Amino acid sequence: MTTNQPVPDGSDVDPQATQGQQRRISRRAVLKAAGIGGGAFVIAGAAGVGIRGGINGVWNQGQGEPYELWHSRQDTDGLVRLVAAGTLAANPHNIQPWSFVVDRDSIDLYADPGRIMPVNDSDGRERIAGYGCAIHNIILAARSEGRDAEVTPWPDGDPDHIARIEIAAGAPATEREQKLAQAISTRHSNRGPYAARAVGQDMLDSLVDDAPDGAELVWITEPAALSELADLYVEATQAIVDDEEVSIEAFSWFRNDRAEIDRHRDGLTLDCQGLDGFTLFMAKLLPAQSRRSGDAFWVKAARTTHTATARAYGIVRVEDTDDPRARLAGGRLLQHAHLAATAAGIGLQHMNQVTERIARDAALGNPDRFSARWAHATGIPAGQSLLAFRVGYPERAANPSPRRDLSDVARGR
Structure with a gap:
């Protein structure tokens, strides 16, 4: 149920470079160039490309031991x-x-x-x-x-x-x-763009056929509500990245290169950010990103991709979000819907920025900036809104996330 999405570096030149050192093109520069039509080309020595490509997993994405469990x-x-x-x-x-x-x-x-x-x-x-x-x-x-x-x-x-x-x-x-x-x-979280094609109500309803009891899935499809939620999501995303303690903790779970993926076998990776093939390839050739630039990219993606191409939002509703058993039931319903969406060729991305921010503000004793507006947009009180996600027909396939070895998570009695 990931929301935060650190991606490529924010400085076009290595901030540690001194006069006479080689200047480096960053991942963010490549992403920016790709975003305006791909008019920029990076020329690098074959040895340098090979080294960086190997370190960042350019030629083995989604392969090897961290991903083996998906296949075996x-x-x-x-x-x-x-x-x-x-x-x-x-x-x-x-x-x-x-x-x-x-x-x-x-x-x-x-x-x-x-x-x-x-x-x-x-x-x-x-x-x-x-x-x-x-x-x-x-x-x-x-x-x-x-x-x-x-x-x-x-x-x-x-x-x-x-x-x-x-x-x-x-x-x-x-x-x-x-x-x-x-x-x-x-089943993978699809953070890329979704096609303009609408997901019909019959299809949405079919995703909860034979779903477990204990929670309800509410669909948000009206254009006015989608627009209102888009504004809320972008604002909440910005509030999250402006909260340095939140940003630092989230970034600690981002795996920058293949060595980190192999070592941890968890967390978020570049492969899972929904980038097109060329942008992903170039981003992984170049130096790793900073936390701040990753945050800025996430806010931009929330505005221009995630909310802009959401064809519907699903809200997992329970009687009381503080009830642990309701949380378990809501998780079961979410997983059921995600599996059904996968089987039907529908993309799904977990988007919990608003409810995360409501909980964070409550923990800090800050004014509640989102609950009333969330309830207005969705018709569901914040205290009953457990989880949320967007759906649509994806323009590109989602990549798998790394998983720990079974020997690290399971043992006999």
Whole structure:
């Protein structure tokens, strides 16, 4: 459920360069040139290009061990195969905040206390919803194999013991269950532009067919509401990047080059920012970005791409966003809709800037600048708006995000 999108560098010349040192063209310069028609060309020595290309993963994007689980989850055995499905679920900023204990006929889901974002996700709603996303993937993966999964949230009162999932024999999977389970390995957040083609109401409604109970999905499609939400999103995005503590924490989860991806196998990457192929290629050849320039690019993308090409917004509504069980249910609904959208060829991008900012302002004791306007645009009180996203038919395919190895997240009892 990522929102923040650090991308290429903001200075056209290396700020550390002194007289006589080589001046460097930055990633932002390339992006700017590409954005006005691609009229600029970068000429570099073959050795320099090769080195930077290797460091930044130009020639192996989406490949190798950090991405292997997207392709091989079905190759694992027993209940570990279901855990593999769970680890491919949506989660905030791709922090992957979970660990699993696997028994003969049960899976216990635990929080990983070292994987939190107390500033960006100040009330913890997105992290707990991410656990709901993982649970839903596990349930669907089990159903695709003709097994049932019974979930007991917080089975022993330990706040870090999120759920026990007991697996038993069940009825054969339906065609719908099979299709959703197949989408687990191809579901990615699509942050690129969406085509002008509208997503019909019948199609939107179909994304929640057979969805789990406990939360409701409300669609925002009226042009006036879309415009009002666009303004809110851009303003909230700017407020987020102006909050230095928030910006610093978010940037700490951005993986600048292939070495960082291989080391951490989590977080946000250039590959997942929805850039066109040429811009992505050139950006990865050039020096890494600064936090401030990444923030500026995100604000611009929110204005010119994300809100400008959103064909509808989905709001996950619950009775009380402070209720942990409602958060789990909302996460399950979100994951269900994302898998159904993937199966239908629809792009989906999580966009939680407004609700994040409402929670952050509340934590700081600041005036509430967004709740009333959010309710006016969506018809949903902020206290019932758990998560939000945009949808549309994507102009380009989304790339996978890195995932940790199963040995790092799962163990036997």
